[in-house]
Each structure stands twice: as structure tokens, then as C-alpha cells.
Amino acid sequence: MAIPSVLIAGCGDVGGRLARQLLAQNWTVFGLRRSIQYLPAGVLPVAADLVVPQLPLTWPSGPLEYLVYCAAASESIEAVYRAAYVDGLRHVLAWLAHSGQRPRRVLFVSSSSVYGQKNAEWVDETSAVEPVGFSGRILLEAEQLLFNSGLPACAVRLTGIYGPGRSWLLDQVRQGYRVASEPPLYGNRIHAEDAAGLLAYLLKADQSGQPLETVYLGVDDCPAPLHEVVAWLREQLGVSGWAADASVRRAGSKRCSNARARALGWAPRYADYRAGYGALLADV
Numbered sequence: 001m002a003i004p005s006v007l008i009a010g011c012g013d014v015g016g017r018l019a020r021q022l023l024a025q026n027w028t029v030f031g032l033r034r035s036i037q038y039l040p041a042g043v044l045p046v047a048a049d050l051v052v053p054q055l056p057l058t059w060p061s062g063p064l065e066y067l068v069y070c071a072a073a074s075e076s077i078e079a080v081y082r083a084a085y086v087d088g089l090r091h092v093l094a095w096l097a098h099s100g101q102r103p104r105r106v107l108f109v110s111s112s113s114v115y116g117q118k119n120a121e122w123v124d125e126t127s128a129v130e131p132v133g134f135s136g137r138i139l140l141e142a143e144q145l146l147f148n149s150g151l152p153a154c155a156v157r158l159t160g161i162y163g164p165g166r167s168w169l170l171d172q173v174r175q176g177y178r179v180a181s182e183p184p185l186y187g188n189r190i191h192a193e194d195a196a197g198l199l200a201y202l203l204k205a206d207q208s209g210q211p212l213e214t215v216y217l218g219v220d221d222c223p224a225p226l227h228e229v230v231a232w233l234r235e236q237l238g239v240s241g242w243a244a245d246a247s248v249r250r251a252g253s254k255r256c257s258n259a260r261a262r263a264l265g266w267a268p269r270y271a272d273y274r275a276g277y278g279a280l281l282a283d284v
Contacts, residue, residue: 003028004207007064009050009092010071011039013165014109014158017196018068019043022203030060050088055095064101066203067092069146070109078134085142093149105152105206107199112159112188112217114140117254120186124257125157125215132252147214154202158218159256162276163192164283173233176243184225188256190218191270191279201266216261222272223255229273236281 004027008015011031016039019029023042036045048056050071069092073084089108096103113136114129121127131137143155162169169177179185190198198218206212233239258268270276 004065004203005060005063006030006066006068006203007032007046007060008043008068008070009088010069010109011043012070012072013163014161014192014195014199015068015070016040016043017193018070018199021196021200025200025204030064032056050091051083053091053094055098059095059099060101061099064096065104065207066107067096067103068107068109068199068203070199073135076135078138081135081138085138086145089142089145093146093151096151103151105154105203105212106146106149107202108143108146108153108155109199110139110143110155110157111135112157112219112254112256114143114157115254115256116252118252120184120253120255122255122257123217125213125217125260153214154212155215156199156202156218157215158195159188159190161192161195162189162280164280166192169229170233170237170277170280173230173237173239176239176241177230178242178245179227179230181225181227184227184253186223186253186255187226187229188219188223188254189273189276190220190268191276194218194220194268194270194276197269198261198266201261201264205264210264212264213260216264217256217258218261219256219258220268220270220272220276221258224273229277232274233277236277 007030009032011033029043031039031043032046036047046058071084073081114131116130116132146153
């Protein structure tokens with residue numbers, strides 16, 4: 001069997017984890033990013049900035065079986081989001097066309113921010129997409145750009161990613177972070193390694209001939225109220241004090257389901273926040 005090939009456009013944290021997982025299974029992996037010195041060993045470097053329209057000098061010339069668009073906006077600013085997700089994707093699609101490459105499938109790493117539900121509803125891939133912020137609107141626009149490209153494609157809507165190097169919530173808890181408990185504020189999360197694992201699973205499923213849906217949610221098994229997560233982390237970290245600030249009440253509250261990905265055969269390594277944060281804290 002021929003060695004499968006993939007180009008990961010935006011080969012940062014999640015993209016790098018995906019690259020390592022695929023390299024371990026003997027895939028040929030191209031990684032596109034500005035700072036190629038940070039690519040995992042074994043990845044074939046493509047030095048480029050996704051917001052620059054010119055074809056990268058080191059863009060692969062041969063066939064590409066798969067492409068994973070895994071960009072990350074450097075700032076939470078509308079123009080930066082548009083450049084990273086819409087303009088960058090448009091450039092990559094143009095580079096594929098210019099090079100005569102037609103991947104078997106393109107995966108676009110999107111976000112659950114495309115859903116606007118806020119009253120603790122269960123959300124799945126068939127739920128209405130009504131983003132309330134610019135990030136969700138731009139990601140939805142990018143998804144549609146890909147779906148209109150004529151290439152077989154999946155949007156993988158990841159929820160809140162956590163893992164090594166992503167310590168925001170742990171840092172907040174150490175500082176006495178307060179969260180309103182009534183009504184409960186449901187959050188959704190996925191460990192970075194599981195996010196990469198889901199992408200790898202979808203690629204391998206497609207390669208084996210399994211039919212794929214156009215949208216998958218990337219989330220662990222157990223959406224949980226944020227105050228419950230914070231209480232558990234306080235106990236694990238031995239935090240007793242509270243910040244002087246008033247309780248934090250974030251806007252959204254929904255419960256995302258991974259039933260579609262699980263029906264395909266995927267399962268998260270870290271099934272809930274206890275497993276994921278427990279592993280993180282064990283490594284500290």
C-alpha cells in the first residue's frame with residue numbers, strides 16, 4: 001500500500017500533535033508554518049505565512065492525499081480572524097488548484113463558537129448554527145468557503161482546547177477564580193491530544209473507505225458546569241482563598257455531544273476534565 005501523504009496548514013500545537021501521531025503510523029507529513037524550526041522531527045517543512053497570497057517556494061509539487069487546515073488566529077480581533085481563517089483558506093485552495101492537486105479530503109479545524117445556544121441545551125452537528133460573536137461568524141464563513149470549493153471536506157468543530165501549555169484555567173483557579181453556580185454554566189472541552197487524535201482518526205477512516213459526514217464536533221464525553229470544574233481543581237491544587245472580584249458569569253452555556261464521532265469509532269483518551277486535568281497536574 002502506498003504511503004499516505006498529508007499537508008497540515010498551520011502546524012502549531014494541535015497540528016504538531018497530529019503530525020506526530022501520523023508520523024508514528026508512517027504517513028508522509030508536510031507541515032506549513034512561519035517558524036519551521038518548531039516543526040516536529042520528521043515533518044517536511046513548508047515555510048509560509050497563510051495570509052500571504054503567493055505560492056510558497058517549498059509547496060510540495062507531487063500529489064497530496066489529504067490537507068488539514070489547522071490555523072490559529074494570533075489575536076482575538078476580527079480582522080486577524082478573517083485573515084487567518086477565510087483569507088488563509090482561500091490562499092491554500094488557490095495553491096492546490098495552481099499545483100494541480102486534488103486531495104481526497106480536506107479537514108478544516110473550526111470551533112463550537114459557530115453555535116449560539118446559551119441555555120444549557122444539548123448541541124450536536126445538526127443543531128442550528130447562529131453564532132453571536134465575530135469568531136463564530138468568520139469560522140462559519142470559512143467552512144462555507146471550503147464546502148463550496150468542490151473538494152470533499154469536513155469541518156471539525158473543536159470545543160475548548162486544554163493541555164500542556166494551555167494553563168489559563170489552572171492559573172485562574174490558583175488566583176481564586178469565582179464562577180457563578182446558578183444557573184450552572186456548562187462548558188465543553190477537549191484535550192489537545194484528543195483534538196489531534198480525532199483529526200487523525202477521521203483521516204484514517206477516510207483512507208480506509210469509511211463514509212464521513214461533513215461536520216464533526218470535537219469534545220470529550222462529559223460537558224460539565226464550570227463551577228464544578230473549578231471546585232475540583234481548587235481541591236487538587238489546594239487553593240483555599242477566593243479572589244476579591246465578583247463571581248464571573250460568562251455568556252454562553254451549552255452541552256456539546258460527541259455521539260457522531262463516537263459512532264464512527266473514535267473515543268477520547270481523556271473522557272472528562274478529571275482525566276485530562278489529572279494527567280496535566282501529575283506532570284507538574
